[in-house]
Amino acid sequence: MERKQSIVILGAGFGGLRTAIAIAKKIKKLHLQKKYDVILLDKNSYHTYTPTLYEAATTSKTTANYPELQEIVAIPIGNLIRKYKINFIRAAITTLDLIGGDIHYDNGRLKYDYLILAIGSEVNYFDIPGLKENSLSLKTFIDALAIRNRILNYISDGKKDLKIVIGGGGSTGVELAGEIQGWLRELRTETKNSCDVKTTIIEAAPNILPGFEEKIIESASIRLKKIGVNTSFNEVIDSIKPNKILLKSGREIHYDIFIWTGGVKASSLMQTLPLKREEKRKQIVTVPGMECLPATPDLKLYGKIYALGDAICFYDPITEKTIPKVARAALVQADVVANNIIEDIKAREEITSKTKHRIYQPITYPYVIPIGGKYAIAKLGSIIISGFWGWIFKILVELNYLLSITNPWQAVKLWSKGLRIFIKNDRLG
Ligand SMILES: Cc1cc2nc3c(=O)[nH]c(=O)nc-3n(C[C@H](O)[C@H](O)[C@H](O)COP(=O)(O)OP(=O)(O)OC[C@H]3O[C@@H](n4cnc5c(N)ncnc54)[C@H](O)[C@@H]3O)c2cc1C
Secondary structure (H helix, E strand, O other), X not given: OOOOEEEEEEOOOHXXXXXXXXXXXXXXXXXXOOOEEEEEEEOOOEEEOHHHHHHHHOOOOOOOXXXXXXXXXXXXXXXXXXXXXXXXXXXXXXXXXXXXXXXXXOOEEEEOOEEEEOOOEEEOOOOOOOHHHHOEEOOOXXXXXXXXXXXXXXHHOOOOEEEEEEEOOOHHHXXXXXXXXXXXXXXXXXXXXXXXXXXXXXXXXXXXXXOOOHHHHHHHHHHHHHOOEXXXXXXXXXXXXXXXXXXXXXXXXXXXXXXXXXXXXXXXHHHHOOEOEOOOOOOEOEOXXXXXXXXXXXXXXXXXXXXXXXXXXXXXXXXXXXXXXXXXXXXXXXXXXXXXXXXXXHHHOOOOOOOOOOOXXXXXXXXXXXXXXOOEEEEEOOEEXXXXXXXXXXXXXXXXXXXXXXXXHHHHHHHHHHHHHHOOOOOOO
């Protein structure tokens, strides 16, 4: 009898979960569950629901305790895939043998026939001396709790002033600064400490949100000013010492808490793979059908290998720019990967003689930038909505993200729970 085929998805982030669920559903529909296994691997037992990380970093313990926060930010993968025939393995991948077809992880080894690399990105410290050692970041649930605890401890200890500096004025830095400002009011009342907190964003570009359009930058700048966030532009970090940032301009900025939100790069595990890369940054690229190519034409890769999301660099063929590392891109690419693998399987099983492969076509995705309280700036096509209605759009987008990675019942349950907790954070008007 023919060996059962393994479809292995590495990473249960937005892209990996979506791919696993889409493939599992189709395999069931095609009555191929006895011939194909869908296996999902992740180093964590939970999916990090990144759109709520800012809120988790700025939620008082009286508003939500650890298990409550964990339930909506670090969502157990078991709950998300319960309805589907997906075999989940909690394991940290250590090496990948793409020639022999083996996945090595901390406590075992696995063979694949179809492989999907969806292992996301990691914080980019750009080799700036002292940056990693002296900063907090905002990439995981643990990171969010570390930010929350540092701020909380500082104010609870009765300190009279606190300097929070955020390095990087992209959307992560701006959104975090906004949430911190909203939380401070509540925190001061709660701790009865009228601590003088100064939140500053430092950015190397001439303004916040580099790459965003003028109108968005303008609205966001006005909002930040209104809620008391300071900004410092055209300042490149040279090195970081404990409590002191040294800038290339010769200036020094003192801090009590420094949070680095200056960028991410594809997971370093991707750097070890014998796959085709783009010239400039040597990042792994795929063909428009999301399949990976060998590093050199003479190399024979094992099975079919696909990659998506933050783990790769994808050039928009029209603008020739790289597409941003956002959840929506990973989700759309996941649909392309799932479709193309299923089409191959249908051809292999002689269910169809004509495969309908799809390609990924980047579009400008709608986006939303919440900046403290019930305020967000949303861009949908050519329309910009800011203020309360932008915030309404934000909460609907969050529901949509959840619907993309789990069944509707689970999505609505998680979303309403999150909304109930985080709305308490959004008191700032
Ligand atoms: C604070 C923050 C807020 C964000 N907000 C938004 C937003 O509002 N909207 C939006 O569109 N995007 C947002 N993003 C970006 C979005 O989260 C990413 O673009 C998206 O998660 C990429 O999906 P992915 O599947 O490629 O990777 P990820 O979702 O990062 O998933 C990668 C998975 O791989 C696993 N993994 C990594 N290495 C290993 C290993 N060695 N072994 C096993 N498992 C491994 C990880 O545990 C993780 O579960 C935000 C990001 C951050 C940090």
